[in-house]
Amino acid sequence: MNIKRSVFIGHAAHCESEEKAKEFIREISRRFKDATHNCWAYKVNMNGVEKFNFSDAGEPHGSAGRPIFSAIESLNMTNIVVVVTRYFGGIKLGVRGLIDAYNSTARKTLEMGQKGKYCPGKRFSIEIDYSMWNTFIGKFAQGKDFNIVDVEYGTSVRATLTCKSENFKALADFFVERRIPIEELGRVVFVERL
Structure with a gap:
């Protein structure tokens, strides 16, 4: 997804544990180590206990991780991890623009994936x-x-x-x-x- 010359790339995977989610996050972060940001969120159900976490990975507080997590929640998904990679294009989007960009990239990634x-x-x-x-x-x-x-x-x-x-x-x-x-x-x- 291109927004004001910034490129946003979504990645998602099924995960059964927090460790598997973190492995996926590390894998994507290594693969796209030249990116400006690799922001993420996950939600897993481990033995009936729901666990989740998210990170802005250097973006302004609340502008990336939480919007990605909101996409997971809005689609009522569990045992999922999403990483949105951003390559900065030179034009600042502002906090509202970042929230919309990360949320819509995560949502489209999840909607396009095989359920x-x-x-x-x-x-x-x-x-x-x-x-x-x-x-x-x-x-x-x-x-x-x-x-x-x-x-x-x-x-x-x-x-x-x-x-x-x-x-x-x-x-x-x-x-x-x-x-x-x-x-x-x-x-x-x-x-x-x-």
């Missing part, structure tokens, strides 16, 4: 023939029952999938009944696309 419901899940891999893969795809809904992390089409289909913990038994049963080996790869956060 999802995050649930505890499992990650697993399979190798399956094409006809059985088509049966699987026809029986279960991608994005709801499972997600494809990686798929390789060769003489057979090799896929790494994720699913909600509650769906794992039904998916595993499908493969076990057909004598298809399934390799559990651990726990993950499953994203159900909205």
Whole structure:
């Protein structure tokens, strides 16, 4: 977003903890270390306790971090971190102009992002023939029952999938009944696309 020659760039990510939010903030700040400012806000729910924080990162007090946090709040989002990077263009915007610029950049960033419901899940891999893969795809809904992390089409289909913990038994049963080996790869956060 360009406002009076200043460039505002929004970045957002899902995060399950304050530490993950801070890692993302550090990553964006390193990537855009030549920027004038990397202002941020996050809101996470950790074991039923809501935690949030924000920073103006050198902008006038209350002109950046709080407006970014307001965008998160206005969209009723949780477990999210937003960093707005600013390259100063030589024209001062004033506090009101900064508030509007940071808020609208954060809001547009969040509105443009892929939304999802995050649930505890499992990650697993399979190798399956094409006809059985088509049966699987026809029986279960991608994005709801499972997600494809990686798929390789060769003489057979090799896929790494994720699913909600509650769906794992039904998916595993499908493969076990057909004598298809399934390799559990651990726990993950499953994203159900909205």
